[in-house]
Amino acid sequence: RLVPARRKEPRVSRAVVVYESIFGNTQAVANAVAAGLGETLPVEVHEVSQAPTALEGADVLLVVGGPTHAFSLSRPQTRDTARAQVPGEPVSRGIGLREWLESVRLGPGIRGAAFDTRINKSFVPGSAAKAAQKRLRHLGALPAGTESFWVADMGGPLLPGEVERATDWGRDLAAGVQA
Numbered sequence: 001r002l003v004p005a006r007r008k009e010p011r012v013s014r015a016v017v018v019y020e021s022i023f024g025n026t027q028a029v030a031n032a033v034a035a036g037l038g039e040t041l042p043v044e045v046h047e048v049s050q051a052p053t054a055l056e057g058a059d060v061l062l063v064v065g066g067p068t069h070a071f072s073l074s075r076p077q078t079r080d081t082a083r084a085q086v087p088g089e090p091v092s093r094g095i096g097l098r099e100w101l102e103s104v105r106l107g108p109g110i111r112g113a114a115f116d117t118r119i120n121k122s123f124v125p126g127s128a129a130k131a132a133q134k135r136l137r138h139l140g141a142l143p144a145g146t147e148s149f150w151v152a153d154m155g156g157p158l159l160p161g162e163v164e165r166a167t168d169w170g171r172d173l174a175a176g177v178q179a
Contacts (some may be wrong), residue, residue: 071126102135
């Protein structure tokens, strides 16, 4: 009996990290994930309003991240509420990850991973990472993983050890897509 050969996906040769951040916590996680990825892959990091809206090439790992607002990806109203609480200027002032994911075009074979920042409370449901990963799959990305990183409260700070955990996750993502 003949067994069909398993189609091998092309090896990932670069990573693109796109993040939305209001208070700076998700930005810190994005930079830490990029540091982990960057140990073995060239990495581009973009704040969501500056991110490219078309990504081509099956050699790309796209990693997206945003804060969990109202149990999912942020919306204009939830961003406005959060921005009103930022002392100084928010990191992301334009569109959010939800809108970017509605406008982006992905080439075939791109791998997609998603992360979020959320309050570390067991009674708070929902995850921006899971919502983003679902949208990436609908865009045709091959799932590469999701992860949540914890903040003490809406404005942060990140809990101790989360930046290091994000670097480790980036390192693990790179290893996983190159295996």
